[in-house]
Amino acid sequence: MAELSRREQESLILLIGPPNVGKSVIFNHLSGLHVGMANYPGTTVDYTKGSAVFGGVKATIIDTPGTYTLDATNDAEEVAVAMLKGKPDLVVCVLDASNLESSIYLALQILECRLPTIVTVNRMDLLEEKGLLLDGEALSRELGVPVLTAVALDGDGMYGLRAAIGDVLNGDLTPVPSGIVEASWECAERIRAAAVHGSGRASASIRETIGDASMRPWPGILIAIVVMLAVFSIVLGLGMGLRRFVLLPVFQGYIIPLIVSEVDGLVAPGLFRNILVGEYGFLTKGIEWPFTLIMPYVFSFYLALCILEDSGYLPRLGVLLDGLLGKIGLSGPSIIPLLLGYGCGIPAIISTRTLPSRKNRLMVGLMASLSIPCIAQTGAFISLLAAQSAFALAFVMFLSFASLLLGGAVLNRILPGRRVPMVMEIPDLLVPRAHMIAKKMWIRTQHYIVDAVPPVIVGVAVAATLFETGWMARIGAFMSPLVTEWLHLPQEAAVPLLLGVFRRELTVLPLLDMNLSVLQLVVGSVVALYYVPCIAMMAILYREFGGYYAILTLAVTTAFAFIMGGLIAQAGILLGVM
Incomplete structure (x- = not known):
């Protein structure tokens, strides 16, 4: 990856996060129409690559395969790990607001790589629907890197993300974690508790009720x-x-x-x-x-x-x-x-x-x-x-x-x-957007x-x-x-x-x-x-x-x-x- 960046004389940005978190939507907002598919060397895994200019700096953006952890349990996750080892200039870690604890665990693993990282918490509308609020500053203090919020489907937060990427590439912002936080589920649970406030709704919404019923x-x-x-x-x-x-x-x-x-x-x-x-x-x-x-x-x-x-x-x-x-x-x-x-x-x-x-x-x-x-x-x-x-x-x-x-x-x-037992994250049931x-x-x-x-x-x-x-x-x-x-x-x-x-x-x-x-x-x-x-x-x-x-x-x-x-x-x- 580092060789690719030097060869093209462009900054290299990795977009990484769990599946179904909206990475592709964010990628499209950042890269526009300058998009292509590539095959990771030595594998059969494809990834999406685009280019854009942030604060006057030209950058290559790679939308990595979705991964829940960096434990590399399948081919797609192995490629995501290999890309991180390539020392990109910036990692944009996309978290799922509606499943924040598991996303924070992935973020902690990424931060252990000691790479410049910006965290974007997407799907904030789903968190608010549950009657909960995210304290972005508290989450930023816990993780030690900048934290932004977004609703990518509506374009909310995309301007701020582009500006933050430009600041990093121009050297105005150095988002490298100052301390090392242990990547464990206990730490992820503690960080979520410190960053998310509110008692939540007293009862489930109609969509949640239908979603739960559809699995029985x-x-x-x-x-x-x-x-x-x-x-x-x-x-x-x-x-x-x-x-x-x-x-x-x-x-x-x-x-x-x-x-x-x-x-x-x-x-x-x-x-x-x-x-x-x-x-x-x-x-x-x-x-x-x-x-x-x-x-x-x-x-x-x-x-x-x-x-x-x-x-x-x-x-x-x-x-x-x-x-x-x-x-x-x-x-x-x-x-x-x-x-x-x-x-x-x-x-x-x-x-x-x-x-x-x-x-x-x-x-x-x-x-x-x-x-x-x-x-x-x-x-x-x-x-x-x-x-x-x-x-x-x-x-x-x-x-x-x-x-x-x-x-x-x-x-x-x-x-x-x-047969391997089922392991599957269940996303929120949503109304499709036209x-x-x-x-x-x-x-x-x-x-x-x-x-x-x-x-x-x-x-x-x-x-x-x-x-x-x-x-x-x-x-x-x-x-x-x-x-x-x-x-x-x-x-x-x-x-x-x-x-x-x-x-x-x-x-x-x-x-x-x-x-x-x-x-x-x-x-x-x-x-x-x-x-x-x-x-x-x-x-x-x-x-x-x-x-x-x-x-x-x-x-x-x-x-x-x-x-x-x-x-x-x-x-x-x-x-x-x-």
Whole structure:
């Protein structure tokens, strides 16, 4: 770290604190738009890096992975410790006002490093809601460094923090602790008692009552069912509404005809024109599929996920499901990466870094690769099946859930290691803020357009070329024994199996134009559900777990996809419904 600072001739600031404390919000206030992702050398842990000017001094800011202590119990915490050892010019330690004692313990460990440190107590509004007051001067005296307060979501305290950082970098303030305070829970408890005043509220708020109830079997299970139904309603209802009433009319009524008209005027009839705007034209299907069939469900899913994240409900769901997950060797915190997998498998696998054991990480990563369709693939399933048969869609989703549990049980038996008991901090239950949800939605929608749409267009371009040059028919004939005799699908269904390597939803979308029966649609969907993860997911699996598990995942998912799809097709033949 020190080498990085000297090389760039910039001051280096570390932003460190527990997870879910608002570090990222503070980081965004400090760094603005000058932000990028980096990978810590020798690890698979990513961190966010930005730059800004404080009091005329240019500085690099690093938002370290969230950590509860410096005991380094997982990869993310090890990286945070390594960054502190790099001797940064300033550490901004962010404490959680609503869980102050545990945050103070982390601060004491950081102060033992004898680095210039500023303490910022965030989420002050939650402390005040509890009828408590923080004496910032008393906390500053106890810790021996400057203490600021903030409500980062509202921007409160950010100007003062920027000014304090500028004073430190210009040498006007030297925030190095004058004495050494023992980093112990007893000291943390004593310091909190000296700094926090007030008797608190006589009774719990409605949000606290609901939050506590959501973690008990009753009425927690009922609350979970209501929440999941609400999520399903948002994803399906809003997604279908956006698709039918907004995106399809715009693209099919205006954008696609305009593209076809322009191509007709510029390109003579023939092979090249057919590749551009023919049956698999990548300027038509390549735009229509990702934007009208997939994006509405991506948007609606991430809206629901943002609401769950910002409300603080997800950790409570983890507590509620800890017993169920324990049956397959997982613990409550595993529910978060599993749910993220329904958005995209890549962040799901990356987020396993916070899990306490390699066995848990492997289990969740492999379960997400085998049984969890990403939201783009789910959107393709909805587009393919919902109009034909709601039962067929429900059947495919049931298979996904059942194989997730079965796969977890099998992995728990064959992978070495033991179950680690649940350790999870429960944040306050909050009312999500519209402007924060809007920011997250904007970022995630951008990521979908930048990261997911280009591979779809490339995949469609490949399909168009194969179709127009006759290679699609040759591939179909070569794979005919598998595709037509075992899966009982038309020969051209072999091509989506090739395209699925680019993006998982491409295993589904070409089936839309093949005039298949409902059972054939189910067979194709089941094959797509279990089929190989896309190239990006394979790369993440390789990076996180090594080549052995990446190749094993590739082999297992491919075999399982064709076995399950074929069994359903053969059952349909026996029952006379194919």
